[in-house]
Amino acid sequence: MKDLYIAFAPLQGYTDAVYRRAHWECAGGVNEYYTPFVRIEKGELRRKDLRDTDSAANEGVPTVPQVIARDGDEFARLCDALQEQGWGRIDLNMGCPFPMQVRAGRGSGLLQRIDCVEEILNEMRRRPEVVFSVKMRLGQESEEEGLRVMPIINEMPLVHVTLHPRLGRQQYKGIADKGAFLRFADVCRHPMVYNGDVVECERLQVECERLKGVMIGRGLLARPWMITDKDPHEVIMNMHSIVYHHAMEHLCGDCQILSRLHAFWEYIDIPHKQKKAIMKATTLQRYREAVASYNSTAGQP
Numbered sequence: 413m414k415d416l417y418i419a420f421a422p423l424q425g426y427t428d429a430v431y432r433r434a435h436w437e438c439a440g441g442v443n444e445y446y447t448p449f450v451r452i453e454k455g456e457l458r459r460k461d462l463r464d465t466d467s468a469a470n471e472g473v474p475t476v477p478q479v480i481a482r483d484g485d486e487f488a489r490l491c492d493a494l495q496e497q498g499w500g501r502i503d504l505n506m507g508c509p510f511p512m513q514v515r516a517g518r519g520s521g522l523l524q525r526i527d528c529v530e531e532i533l534n535e536m537r538r539r540p541e542v543v544f545s546v547k548m549r550l551g552q553e554s555e556e557e558g559l560r561v562m563p564i565i566n567e568m569p570l571v572h573v574t575l576h577p578r579l580g581r582q583q584y585k586g587i588a589d590k591g592a593f594l595r596f597a598d599v600c601r602h603p604m605v606y607n608g609d610v611v612e613c614e615r616l617q618v619e620c621e622r623l624k625g626v627m628i629g630r631g632l633l634a635r636p637w638m639i640t641d642k643d644p645h646e647v648i649m650n651m652h653s654i655v656y657h658h659a660m661e662h663l664c665g666d667c668q669i670l671s672r673l674h675a676f677w678e679y680i681d682i683p684h685k686q687k688k689a690i691m692k693a694t695t696l697q698r699y700r701e702a703v704a705s706y707n708s709t710a711g712q713p
């Protein structure tokens with residue numbers, strides 16, 4: 413397990429630059445952090461996304477920016493913007509199952525559009541200075557879709573392929589299909605990274621010779637200390653301090669601040685009663701009291 417590559421999965425709304433930094437500084441144990449996807453909306457790159465990939469916000473944290481694109485043109489614009497920010501490493505999302513993205517032909521919707529995947533391959537070839545990777549699902553409607561694009565993905569200059577073995581139409585329902593992961597590993601010429609429902613350190617191993625590593629999302633949101641031997645409570649409170657102070661400094665109004673702070677706690681694995689008090693707080697005053705109460709009782713039987 414020692415030399416397995418471990419990545420923190422991108423989770424829109426949760427793993428922003430501040431969260432990634434907090435995890436890196438207070439927990440660690442992860443090789444790389446992927447940013448939530450940078451996207452084009454109404455013809456423009458979202459400013460909010462570019463603030464999250466800004467090099468100053470990520471300084472010192474091993475970060476991989478991710479893009480979502482529906483064709484070669486979009487992909488080129490996104491790469492241009494990230495390269496301008498100084499990035500030489502870019503991940504392409506071919507797995508997002510959100511209906512709005514899929515309908516626009518992005519995420520797992522891209523797996524159904526071989527011509528667009530080919531355009532993206534050509535764009536990658538025009539940028540030999542960038543190290544690319546792909547994060548994908550088995551397909552949108554069927555596994556055949558992913559297998560059909562695999563020859564093109566094999567042509568791409570990639571450092572690895574991360575595979576979440578579910579279909580787009582399943583979203584997060586059903587069981588991640590490890591058998592399907594192995595079938596894809598058989599036909600993929602790139603190193604493979606497994607992603608899906610890894611919640612404990614002991615379950616990191618997937619029986620696959622070509623496995624480079626594991627990408628973990630919700631498991632790490634729930635237990636940020638999972639890959640370390642650090643004290644869980646200390647990790648939580650130290651991370652919270654960074655996220656809290658950043659929210660107080662940069663966000664406006666109780667509502668916005670509380671919404672960011674609630675996202676921090678939403679998945680965290682702490683006793684139900686204490687979590688409920690934190691999540692129910694509608695003012696900052698109540699929120700601070702609930703966190704202080706959790707802090708003073710944590711670790712007690």
Ligand SMILES: Cc1cc2nc3c(=O)[nH]c(=O)nc-3n(C[C@H](O)[C@H](O)[C@H](O)COP(=O)(O)O)c2cc1C
Pocket residue numbers: 421422423424425447448449478505507508547576607608609610627628629630631
């Ligand atoms: C709320 C939420 C937001 C997500 N945002 C992204 C994203 O921006 N980019 C991406 O590639 N995957 C995204 N994902 C998928 C995760 O990266 C990951 O593939 C998925 O949660 C399965 O891994 P896990 O079982 O370890 O959580 C998101 C998932 C969730 C639940």
